[in-house]
Amino acid sequence: MLLLLILTLFLGTSGTIVLLFIWRGWTVERLTARCWRWWFLHVLSKQNQLRILDCDASNAHGVQEKLLLKALRGLQDTEYGKKHHFKDVADISSFKRLHPLTHYSHYKDYIQQMAQGEQNILVTGGPLALVATTGTSGLSSLVPVKASSATERFIQGTSVCLQVIQKSFPGALEKVTKFTFPPNQINSHAGIPIGSYPCATSASFLEYLYSPSPPHHPTMSHHEVLYTQILYALRDRGLMVLEANLAWHLREVFSFMETYWGSLVTDIEMGYLNPDLKLPQDTRREIEDYLLPDVGRAAELRAQFEKGFVGIAKRIWPQLQVVVAVGSGANELDLQILKDTACQGILIYSPMYYAVEGLIGVNLWPENIDPRYVMCPRSAFFEFIPLTTVKEEEPDTVCMKDVIIGEAYELVITNTDGLCRYRLGDVVRVTALHNQSPVLEFLHRKSQTLSVRGERISEDEFYRALLHTVNIWPGATLVNYCCIESGILGPFLGGSDPHYEVFIALKGVRDLSEEQRNKLDQALQDRFPIYKSFRFKGSIGPVRVHLVSHQSFFKLHVLASCISGAPLDCIQPPRTLRHRRLAECIQKQVVS
Structure with missing residues (x-):
């Protein structure tokens, strides 16, 4: 303590602190990092974005409408904005009337123009990057993202x-x-970053x-x-x-x-x-x-x-x-x-619910076992398609203020990057309201639905049936899995009736009998009457269950990243495979 006092008198407080850091083995780089961390956490607490979210959520519909009109004003002089009369949009109702619901195919040509360096297409000027979506099927699309x-x-x-x-x-x-x-990022011919x-x-x-x-x-x-x-x-x-x-x-x-x-x-x-x-x-x-x-x-x-x-x-x-x-x-x-x-x-x-197309919600309750996400009203403009109308050609949508707690919806997003009334493909359930902002539970991706005869079994429903089946196999624990509709592999499977190919990694067992494998097909029949009907008619063949190693799924992940262009650590686990190369990859890993 006496030595510290003497040093302070001769060197001053700042000089003594520097000496103490050196004595502890801290480099200038580590000292800089430490100071920066202190500063960042201080600024974080002062900005209090959590309070701002609460404020937005207390007037969610008003914030949503204001955000939509501001976004459209910013895009009205683009080629896309002129074509769709953004300058004539006065409110949410007129926006819905003037602009249809869209899928990715609606934007494909526009995005190709942007990749070639053309300006003012979907966004003012050009995008910061064209980003690969991080879907679960191995198929990927590029969407524009601005720096803002x-x-x-x-x-x-x-x-x-x-x-x-x-x-x-x-x-x-x-x-x-x-x-x-x-x-692994690449650039388009015009120099626009493509990838992450x-x-x-x-x-x-x-x-x-x-x-x-x-x-x-x-x-x-x-x-x-x-x-x-x-x-x-x-x-x-x-x-x-x-x-x-x-x-x-x-x-x-x-x-x-x-x-x-x-x-x-x-x-x-x-x-x-x-x-x-x-x-x-x-x-x-x-x-x-x-x-x-x-x-x-x-x-x-x-x-x-x-x-x-x-x-x-x-x-x-x-x-x-x-x-x-x-x-x-x-x-x-x-x-x-x-x-x-x-x-x-x-x-x-599980902190956030987001997609490349936009931030959707944040989890304010880390202690909850099941993650729930408060929607961010200032992130993008959201619409909800009730599942009862989702199969219609132009289904009706509702806004945040009209959602019903307990109901499931398909999400629609309009962002500031040029995507308008874009059907995201995510199915969610509204579990509560945080002030006026919906609290969401993610259910599944529409693209992950299994269907070879129109029976439609969602990823979440199939997972529950698979878990139930594994639980009745003595000593077995599910480690990983994925599914393929037989048509993806085409001639590789011969001329059998359409069916599901299921690839699983298990712990605790080395092989399964045919009787055990058939339990999964029986579980699907018990849970899904339409599937059972098709099985009874013989128009859908029995599920085929294959065993693979856990390492096979990492290889699958790497290949999905290569095919899509999305970063490996942002790729969702491939569950229902839509890409032939992915299907062939996992098929080659079968051990039983």
């Missing part, structure tokens, strides 16, 4: 969720690590919020990216938040960790990188300069890993408070497996 949209998504979505974390878990944002795959959402994860803006991440080189494989990111995370005993875009990715992190923990611990103990990783020398040197031998941490990790992987997250990171990853929809199985295994005892927070 990316900024608004961060302000209305990411910053609100950070405030929720800051409020629910005080101090947790001091130690956050994020697992992500670097995007600009600032979709706010990675560049939030660089200093996250703990140090390893350097990345374009030649690194997905295996090497996962390995080095996990290595950095394991070194830091004080992590308080783990984050990934989607639950399947975080589950893959722990699966990878379970397979390679011995090598990872050795690297931490010795302070060098596994020589089997074929990294460029400069990248390897930079990582090894950061590592430094840590015998104590290695011994602690080894002791915990040897006890097994149930609850491993909390045991290797004792200060861990929350895991952040979207866990609804196609990620539900992955979320449940995380809760039951690696993340047992840790709250998992």
Whole structure:
């Protein structure tokens, strides 16, 4: 204490603080990151986007109409705005009258013009990027995104969720690590970036919020990216938040960790990188300069890993408070497996409901088991198609003020990036109101509906039937799955009646009898009378169940990313495959 007083007298307060940081081994870079984090969290609390959302939600319909008219005024001088008479739109009713409901095919030619560099087509000037949608079927579309949209998504979505974390878990944002795959971005002939959402994860803006991440080189494989990111995370005993875009990715992190923990611990103990990783020398040197031998941490990790992987997250990171990853929809199985295994005892927070086309809602209740999302009235203009009218050629829509609690709807979005009355393909249920803003439960994607004779079994309904079936197979636990309508594979399946091909990874059993496999077909018949009728008539053949390894689904994910152009860690788990290459990929992985 006396030494500290003398230093303060000679060097001043600021000089003494700098010396103390150096004494603790803090570099200028780490000091800068620390200061930036303090500043960011201070600004976050002052801006209080959470309060602004509450204010918007108290007048949701008024905010929606004002947002719509402002968006259309901003687009009225574009080629699209002139064609659809945006300058004549005076209110929501006239907008619905003048503009039809749309699908992606409505915009395809316009987007092609934008990719070629033409200006003022769907948006004023040109887009910041053309972004690949992150659907679950492997098929992808490109939609325009402006810089202002990316900024608004961060302000209305990411910053609100950070405030929720800051409020629910005080101090947790001091130690956050994020697992992500670097995007492979290309440019159109006109130089417009094509691929990942600009600032979709706010990675560049939030660089200093996250703990140090390893350097990345374009030649690194997905295996090497996962390995080095996990290595950095394991070194830091004080992590308080783990984050990934989607639950399947975080589950893959722990699966990878379970397979390679011995090598990872050795690297931490010795302070060098596994020589089997074929990294460029400069990248390897930079990582090894950061590592430094840590015998104590290695011994602690080894002791915990040897006890097994149930609850491993909390045991290797004792200060861990929350895991952040979207866990609804196609990620539900992955979320449940995380809760039951690696993340047992840790709250998992599914923060946002969003699509490339726009931010839809944020989750204000991290403690809830099932994620629910308050719609953001200032993000985009939303309409809802009641499921009772969804099959009509031009179904009626309702606005936020007219939704009914407990009812399911297909979402329609109008954004500031040129998409108008766009049928998003998401089916949601309104579970409550937050002030006047609907609170949504995501149900399923329309594109994930199974139908070979018009019977229509949604992804969510099929998943429930599959879970029921697996539960009656002795000792079996569902690890992963996907489905294919037999017509996707065409001649590869011969001339049999149309049917479902189901590919599953199981834990606890190595094979299934024909009787056990037939249980899934029986479960579908019991739950869906129309399916049962077609089966009775013989116009739909029995479900065919195939066993594959869990690793097969990661390969499927990688291929889906390559086909769609969307970043790997933003691709939803492929459940109902619509692309021939994806179907052939999983078929080649069958072991039984």
